[in-house]
Amino acid sequence: MQYLTIASAILGSALLASAAPTPADLNARACSVAYPQSIGFPINYSISQDAGAANKRDDAITFDNIPAGSYGCQLEVNFPAGYPITSSGNSQVYFWSGTGASKEQVGTVNFASSPVAATKFVINSFTCAPTMSYTMSIGSETDAGSVAFADTKDAGITMTYNC
Ligand SMILES: *[C@@H]1O[C@H](CO)[C@@H](O)[C@H](O)[C@H]1NC(C)=O
Numbered sequence: 001m002q003y004l005t006i007a008s009a010i011l012g013s014a015l016l017a018s019a020a021p022t023p024a025d026l027n028a029r030a031c032s033v034a035y036p037q038s039i040g041f042p043i044n045y046s047i048s049q050d051a052g053a054a055n056k057r058d059d060a061i062t063f064d065n066i067p068a069g070s071y072g073c074q075l076e077v078n079f080p081a082g083y084p085i086t087s088s089g090n091s092q093v094y095f096w097s098g099t100g101a102s103k104e105q106v107g108t109v110n111f112a113s114s115p116v117a118a119t120k121f122v123i124n125s126f127t128c129a130p131t132m133s134y135t136m137s138i139g140s141e142t143d144a145g146s147v148a149f150a151d152t153k154d155a156g157i158t159m160t161y162n163c
Pocket residue numbers: 038039040041042043044
């Protein structure tokens with residue numbers, strides 16, 4: 001009889017525990033967002049090259065404030081409807097990580113907004129690190145191209161994590 005009472009008491013508390021979300025569960029569902037390191041906003045990104053990949057103008061982007069122990073880092077681009085972006089020629093941008101022999105292409109994007117809807121591009125997902133750096137460069141080996149936009153906290157490139 002005593003065993004039965006203890007068993008139902010344990011069962012009862014286990015059910016309660018699984019039914020009621022704890023504050024930690026609720027926090028885990030909201031993503032955190034990191035913005036690129038900058039002396040100020042907007043960041044005026046301007047990426048271009050002439051034909052034959054001459055006169056390349058690349059932009060660096062660094063996230064230097066990802067808390068230790070963060071998980072699920074996702075590099076994203078978000079633009080509100082109608083966000084102004086200037087482009088010409090072949091404006092596909094490649095994202096690179098690392099330098100020299102460890103240089104690796106990690107994603108591509110055509111920076112573009114829609115006149116009628118918000119747009120979102122996922123460039124790639126990464127293991128989080130306190131500092132994450134990339135280089136943005138026109139991808140074509142032959143074509144001239146350029147793209148420029150003002151990156152703010154409401155438009156442009158972010159790293160989301162802990163989703
Ligand atoms: C970007 O350009 C705007 C407009 O010219 C300027 O106010 C802003 O300071 C520039 N951003 C940076 C980080 O220099």
